[in-house]
Amino acid sequence: MNKYSKTLPVVCVVAVLWGLTSCKKFLDREPQSIVSAENAFKDFTNFQGYTEELYHCIPDFSNAYWTNSWNWGEDEIQSTARDFHFVVKIDNGDFWGWQAQYDGWQAGWMDRNNTNTNDDRFTKSLWKLGWYGIRKCNMGLENMDKLTDATQEEKNLIKGQLLFFRGWFHFMFIQYFGGLPYIDKVLPGDQKLTLPRLKYSECADKAAADFQEAANLLPINWDNTTAGKRTLGKNQLRINKIMALSYLGKNYLWAGSPLMNYVSTGNKTYHAEYCKKAAVALGEALQLCEVGEAPYKLVEFSKYYTNFYSSGQNFQMPGSTEAIFRGPYYFAHGSTYGTAKQYGPNSVLVDEAITFAPTANYVDYYGMANGLPIKDITQPDAESGYDPNYPWRGRDPRFYNDFVYDGVKCIQGAAPIEANRYANLFTGGSYRDVSTGSRTGYLLYKFIPITSNKFDNGYSYDKGLNIHLPYMRLADVYLMYAEAAAQGYGSAAGKSDNYGRTATEAINVLRDRAGVGHVAAQFTGSLEAFMPEMRRERAVELSFEGHRFNDLRRWMQLIQAPYTLKKSVEFDRAPGFNSADPKNNRVLNLREVTILERRFTEKHYWFPLKNSDASMYLEFPQNPGW
Numbered sequence: 105m106n107k108y109s110k111t112l113p114v115v116c117v118v119a120v121l122w123g124l125t126s127c128k129k130f131l132d133r134e135p136q137s138i139v140s141a142e143n144a145f146k147d148f149t150n151f152q153g154y155t156e157e158l159y160h161c162i163p164d165f166s167n168a169y170w171t172n173s174w175n176w177g178e179d180e181i182q183s184t185a186r187d188f189h190f191v192v193k194i195d196n197g198d199f200w201g202w203q204a205q206y207d208g209w210q211a212g213w214m215d216r217n218n219t220n221t222n223d224d225r226f227t228k229s230l231w232k233l234g235w236y237g238i239r240k241c242n243m244g245l246e247n248m249d250k251l252t253d254a255t256q257e258e259k260n261l262i263k264g265q266l267l268f269f270r271g272w273f274h275f276m277f278i279q280y281f282g283g284l285p286y287i288d289k290v291l292p293g294d295q296k297l298t299l300p301r302l303k304y305s306e307c308a309d310k311a312a313a314d315f316q317e318a319a320n321l322l323p324i325n326w327d328n329t330t331a332g333k334r335t336l337g338k339n340q341l342r343i344n345k346i347m348a349l350s351y352l353g354k355n356y357l358w359a360g361s362p363l364m365n366y367v368s369t370g371n372k373t374y375h376a377e378y379c380k381k382a383a384v385a386l387g388e389a390l391q392l393c394e395v396g397e398a399p400y401k402l403v404e405f406s407k408y409y410t411n412f413y414s415s416g417q418n419f420q421m422p423g424s425t426e427a428i429f430r431g432p433y434y435f436a437h438g439s440t441y442g443t444a445k446q447y448g449p450n451s452v453l454v455d456e457a458i459t460f461a462p463t464a465n466y467v468d469y470y471g472m473a474n475g476l477p478i479k480d481i482t483q484p485d486a487e488s489g490y491d492p493n494y495p496w497r498g499r500d501p502r503f504y505n506d507f508v509y510d511g512v513k514c515i516q517g518a519a520p521i522e523a524n525r526y527a528n529l530f531t532g533g534s535y536r537d538v539s540t541g542s543r544t545g546y547l548l549y550k551f552i553p554i555t556s557n558k559f560d561n562g563y564s565y566d567k568g569l570n571i572h573l574p575y576m577r578l579a580d581v582y583l584m585y586a587e588a589a590a591q592g593y594g595s596a597a598g599k600s601d602n603y604g605r606t607a608t609e610a611i612n613v614l615r616d617r618a619g620v621g622h623v624a625a626q627f628t629g630s631l632e633a634f635m636p637e638m639r640r641e642r643a644v645e646l647s648f649e650g651h652r653f654n655d656l657r658r659w660m661q662l663i664q665a666p667y668t669l670k671k672s673v674e675f676d677r678a679p680g681f682n683s684a685d686p687k688n689n690r691v692l693n694l695r696e697v698t699i700l701e702r703r704f705t706e707k708h709y710w711f712p713l714k715n716s717d718a719s720m721y722l723e724f725p726q727n728p729g730w
Contacts, residue, residue, distance in 0.1 A: 145250035148258035148331060155262055158240060158269045159341060160221040161233035162431030165650060166551075166573040167225050168213035170442030171458050174573075177652030177662075179466040179643075180548070181670045181699060185450075185457035185539045190214075194653075195670075195700055199711050199730075202280075204229070214280075223434045231714075234273040235287075241270040242290045258331050264321035268343045268351070271314030275355050278307045279654055280711045282367060282727060286310040300723040305368035305378075308359035312352055312381075319348035319385075324398050340421070346389050346398045347429050350581050353386035357588045361658035363709055372660060379592035380600070386585040387603030390610075393578065400578050401425050402617050408505060412551045412649075413571045422572040428581065430574035443571050444556050447548050449541030452524050452534055453514060453557040461542045462507060462648065464673035464696050465666065469643040470503040475621025477640055481673070482694055492694045495675075496687045501619045502644055504687075508547035508554075510677070511686030515559045526683045530691070531674045543699055545673035550648055573649055579614055580651070583642045586610040596627070596634040607634070611641050618645075663704035670700040705729065 144154050165174045173182070173189035182191055188209040193201030200206050204215040213229060220227035221236075244266045251259055270288070277284055285299035286307050302310075324346060326332030326339035358364055360378030365371055392398040403410055403424045410424040423430055445456035464481075471477040476488035484491050489498055496509050508514060510529040519525040528534040529545050536542055551571050555561055589598040590607035599606045605613070612622045627637040642655065656662040674697055678690035707729025718726035 142250065145244070145247045147251070147253040148255075148262065151244070151251055151254070151262050152331075154240075155244060155265050157221050158237050158265070159432055160223075161228075161237040161240075161269075161273075162575075163213040163228040163230050163233070164225050164431055164433065164572065165213045166571055167433070167443060168228060169209075169211040169226065171211070171446040171456065171460075172213075172443055173211070173460070174213070174650040175460070175648050175652060177466075177656050178463060178667050178670055178702075179648060179652045180460055181463050181543055183450075183457070183459040183461070183538065183540055183543060189458070191460075195702055197703060197708065199708060202711055203714055223432075225434045230276060234277060237269055237273050238287050239290065241266045241273075242287065245270075246290055255330070257329055260321040261323075261326075261329070261331055264318045264348070265343045267314045267321070268318040268348050271311040271318065271355070272351060274307060274314075275311050275351065275358075278304060278311075279358055279658075281713060282710050283307050285724070297721050298723055301725065303368045304364045305359055308355055308364070308378075311355050312359075315348050315352035315355060316385075318343070319345050319352060322348055324392060327399075340423075340427075341430065341432065346392060346400060347576075349385050349389040349392075350428050350576055350584075353382045353384075353389065353581070353588065354576070354584055356382035356385060357584050358658060360588070360591065362660045363658045366660070374591040376592055376594070379588045381592075382588035383585060383592045383598075383600040384602060386581055386588060387600035389581055390585060390605070391603045393581075399425065400428060402578055402613070405501065405505075405618055408618075409553070411577055412573055413553075413569060415553055415570070416568045419568070419570065422570055423574050423577070426577045426579065427574040428576040428578060430572065433570065433572045444552050444569055447552055448514075448557055449535045449537060449547070452541070453559070455558060457540050459537075459541055459543075460548060461544045462546045462548045463670045463699075464544050464546065465669060465671040466643070466647070466652075467503070467507060467544075467546055467673075469640050469647075470500045470506075471640070471644075472498050473500055473620060474498075475500075475615060476624060477637070481696065493678075493690050494688060495673075495691060495694060496689065499687075500644065502647075506548065506550040506647060508549050509686065510545070510675075510691070511681065511683055511689050512554075513683065513686075514554060515557060516555055517560050519559060526686075530677050543672060544670075545675070548648060575650075579645050582610045582613055583638075583645060586638055587642070590631060590634055590638060595631055596623075596629075607638070611638065614641070614645050657709055660709070663706065663708055668702040668704060669698050670702075671696045671698050 143150060145151050166172055173191045176191050176194045180191065182189055188211055190201050190212050202212060202214045204217045210216050215231045216229040218227050219229050219232040248263055251262060274286055283302045283304045284307060286302060322343060322345045323329050324344060326342045326344060327336055332339050356378050360375040360382060362372050362374060365373065365375040393400045403426050411426050412422055414420040414422045421433060445454040446458050446460050448454040449459055450457050468478055468481050472488045472490055478488060478490050479485055481495065482492050508527050510527055512527045513525060514527050515525045524534055529536060529542060556569065586607040589600060590596055592598060596608045597606045608623050608628050615622055623637055627633050656667055661667045675691040675694045678692050681689055710727045712727055712730035718724060
């Protein structure tokens with residue numbers, strides 16, 4: 105990935121759009137690293153070196169601090185030992201907390217005081233580096249005429265990357281803040297800003313144009329290009345056609361979602377035409393993957409973990425063949441101190457006060473292996489086969505992959521207290537603690553192996569463990585296609601002309617991979633019946649990967665019950681508890697208890713802008729309610 109950028113000088117641009125006026129202050133570049141435009145843009149090697157700084161503007165949200173918060177929906181709750189992470193602020197309705205001035209620990213990934221494009225994961229923030237990246241893209245695009253010593257392929261590669269990143273940074277901004285100015289030219293540093301905030305749809309259209317042109321210019325696989333052969337086997341992160349098509353589709357689907365359609369047109373429904381455009385773009389990407397032209401495919405379920413972490417002596421970038429878009433991972437052992445430890449109860453398994461636990465109500469989305477949902481976790485259901493006396497039996501295989509539930513063997517080797525070898529997650533169990541353990545009756549193990557504890561791996565916590573989540577993986581493309589095709593064409597059987605699968609069939613591809621029953625006929629007869637099941641599938645397959653908060657927002661569900669609730673599961677162990685077969689253990693007095701209720705209003709659908717930005721000029725107002 106870094107051959108070009110590590111061996112060549114990178115041009116230092118002068119300013120970010122807002123709040124950053126000095127390149128030396130912001131990027132801390134040495135004077136000798138600043139090169140002239142003629143040298144920076146004259147040939148492909150130099151121009152690619154310039155362009156690759158953009159990859160280092162991508163925040164690593166899963167490794168942005170020692171412990172990390174990126175799940176802000178009703179999916180996760182943090183233990184109470186600390187209160188500086190953004191998820192706690194969101195729970196309290198304090199959406200100002202994304203901003204660096206309200207984050208004394210500097211633990212967030214959206215805004216930081218100290219921001220840089222070096223290899224330090226602690227200096228990445230979306231707000232500052234996003235605007236910096238947009239200006240850098242515009243400078244590069246305005247200097248394309250200087251790229252004379254290059255083939256047409258090389259020119260296309262450069263322009264395609266710049267267009268993609270300009271679209272991507274704008275998309276990342278508008279999904280959180282709503283319509284903004286779309287900056288598609290270099291703004292003079294001495295000119296007063298007057299650019300108005302556009303409608304969400306207007307921004308989305310401009311981002312779509314950038315993504316579409318990028319898709320037209322970029323190859324499916326850099327390894328198959330003449331320029332890419334110079335870095336053969338190291339091109340996995342470089343922007344390609346599949347990435348551009350996938351984000352083109354995501355951008356259109358977001359624009360067509362109820363919240364974005366509401367602020368653009370006043371209608372709280374899906375925008376069918378945007379959804380059709382999304383289905384076409386996503387369908388094209390999926391078709392290229394399925395016929396083998398693109399290097400992406402779903403990993404088999406036994407290797408599902410490779411989407412999120414790698415372990416062993418030889419470092420391997422997490423993500424495998426399913427990762428569509430991800431940023432650089434800066435050093436191999438960055439996750440072993442904090443992120444790997446934030447999922448276990450303090451002192452029982454790890455030495456970390458903060459525990460991030462899945463809420464019981466979110467775990468309820470994981471239905472049965474036959475594909476049917478659980479209607480009420482406290483009531484038996486003859487249709488699905490769910491029995492509240494045996495709540496862990498017969499569940500979706502992803503339930504067993506993602507969670508530690510009561511009785512699971514967590515310490516494989518010697519345990520100083522034998523009773524703590526197995527997860528004591530019943531009410532009053534040793535793994536349950538409001539301050540430093542599980543508040544909910546579950547632990548999240550989707551991103552760590554079962555051996556990530558101080559007894560099986562000592563205080564090194566497995567030095568070969570590397571956690572790195574992608575922004576987008578192939579499973580997400582299938583699910584976005586399913587949603588777009590259903591809403592664009594009006595039924596669960598909806599499909600785009602350029603891809604053979606219906607919305608239902610796209611979901612079933614993922615269920616087949618996991619060994620889960622197909623979408624039942626009762627959910628495919630109408631769009632109204634299909635959408636809750638589609639959303640449940642998205643909740644399960646993409647759980648805890650940073651999608652849920654934005655999904656609840658765009659569906660206009662964030663401020664509605666039951667999505668405002670975070671619950672625990674409470675129960676007693678029945679006599680005859682068997683640690684060798686936890687799936688079939690019987691429980692008594694199963695119930696769910698509300699831990700926290702978020703009290704949101706419509707203003708919470710959007711983040712507040714920085715007041716210093718919103719007061720710069722009249723055409724750039726603050727978001728409503730803030």
